[in-house]
Structures are given as C-alpha cells and as structure tokens.
Amino acid sequence: MLEERIELIKLRKNQDNLVTGGTAVIAFGAWSLVRLILFFTLNTGMLKRLLDDFSILEDEKGTTKTIVFLITMLINLGLYIYVGLSARADGKERGNKKRYGYRILILLMILLTLFEGVGTAADSANISETEYWDTVLSSGLVDLTVFIILIHLFVSSIRVGKLKKALAAEDSGSEAVCR
Numbered sequence: 001m002l003e004e005r006i007e008l009i010k011l012r013k014n015q016d017n018l019v020t021g022g023t024a025v026i027a028f029g030a031w032s033l034v035r036l037i038l039f040f041t042l043n044t045g046m047l048k049r050l051l052d053d054f055s056i057l058e059d060e061k062g063t064t065k066t067i068v069f070l071i072t073m074l075i076n077l078g079l080y081i082y083v084g085l086s087a088r089a090d091g092k093e094r095g096n097k098k099r100y101g102y103r104i105l106i107l108l109m110i111l112l113t114l115f116e117g118v119g120t121a122a123d124s125a126n127i128s129e130t131e132y133w134d135t136v137l138s139s140g141l142v143d144l145t146v147f148i149i150l151i152h153l154f155v156s157s158i159r160v161g162k163l164k165k166a167l168a169a170e171d172s173g174s175e176a177v178c179r
C-alpha cells in the first residue's frame with residue numbers, strides 16, 4: 001500500500017514535469033520565431049546575404065529562397081509546438097492513445113540542439129574576434145537550457161510510461177487477489 005502511494009507521487013511529479021517541460025518547449029519555439037524576426041528586422045542586409053547563400057534555388061527576385069526559408073522556420077516552430085503539446089497532453093493524461101512519436105522527435109531535437117551547441121562553442125572559441133560576443137554567449141546559454149529541458153522532458157516521459165505500467169500491473173494483481 002505504501003509503495004503504491006510512493007509510485008503515485010512519483011507519477012504525479014513526472015507528469016507535472018511533462019506539463020512544465022512541454023510549456024517550456026512551446027515557449028522556446030515561439031521565442032525562436034520572435035528572435036529570428038527581430039534579428040532580420042534589425043539587420044536588413046543579413047537576410048539578403050543569407051538568402052544569397054542558397055545558390056541551388058536561384059530566381060531573380062529571391063522569392064523561392066524566401067519561401068523555402070519561411071517554410072523551414074514554420075516546420076521548426078511546428079515541431080516545437082507538437083512536442084510541447086504532446087508532452088503536456090501526456091502529463092495531463094488527455095486522450096486514450098499512447099504517445100510515442102513525440103519521444104522520437106525529442107531525441108531528434110536533442111541531437112540537433114547538441115550540434116547547434118557545438119557550433120556555438122566553435123563560435124565562442126573566436127570570441128575575441130567576434131564583435132557580437134554577447135549574442136554568441138547568450139545563444140550558447142539558451143542552447144544549453146533547451147538541451148537540459150529536452151533531456152528532462154525525455155526522461156520524464158519514459159518514467160511516466162514505466163510508472164503507469166507498474167501501477168497497472170499492481171492494480172491487476174490486487175484485483176486478482178481480491179477475487
């Protein structure tokens with residue numbers, strides 16, 4: 001009986017972690033979009049230079065490049081929203097279906113964030129040559145925070161699944177004893 005209560009407390013704690021982590025992932029996705037819009041608004045020439053790097057997609061007005069870039073950003077935002085909402089739903093036990101797909105996306109996002117963090121670390125190696133050292137430093141801290149949130153979210157989702165299975169097995173075992 002006591003063990004079952006402890007398991008229930010652990011389950012609630014990890015479910016709360018899923019809700020909180022899912023909210024953080026959604027907020028980070030929205031922040032990434034806002035940050036990108038602000039960056040290109042304040043650095044008008046930067047978007048043109050970035051789009052000029054897409055030599056594969058050449059047309060005179062650059063509309064194809066812009067559309068591909070915007071679609072990529074919307075897909076990125078959509079992934080963050082999907083993962084965040086799925087984690088929140090899993091934490092609040094909404095719906096009957098089991099959610100495994102978002103765990104795979106979390107792993108993919110962890111890898112991408114790790115690679116992005118390595119890139120930021122490489123940029124910070126030349127921090128004395130960079131005039132935007134504060135931006136490089138803050139990007140590194142944000143990447144580290146997102147990396148930790150995603151790992152915490154993944155671990156909590158695995159724990160919730162295991163705890164639900166253990167509690168279901170205990171419930172079915174106790175029902176068999178009562179009969």
